[in-house]
Amino acid sequence: MSFNLRGAILQNVSGNSAQEVEETILDAVQSGEEKMLPGLGVLFEVYWKNASEDDKQQVINQISKGLQ
Template sequence: MDLNLRKAVLHNVSGNDKQQLQDTIVDAIQSGEEKMLPGLGVLFEVLWNNADEKKKDEMLGIMSDGLKE
């Protein structure tokens, strides 16, 4: 069985509007289920790959600050 998680996640959210994406992210975080983490990783990969250097630096700053708490 050839399971490509990245492709499956992208297929599941393809065409979603901003509200649907937010709902997916919030649900994944609030559920606290480990099985949701790979999907969030795929969504982060999309975000990272489509961000310019300024946005990437901003994301890194937010992550760095969040990890200090």
């Protein structure tokens, strides 16, 4: 029996307002708990699939700057 974590996370946040999504992200980042990382990854995947090439490049640049 396998558990579809991605599907469960998407179902959990489906239909959330922009404010609810922001609260979810802030809670995950501020808590620093490792169990929140898969959820952030799924949210990032949703963003990436819907972002323009320019938006993707901006995110890549911001992340690379943050890693220096």
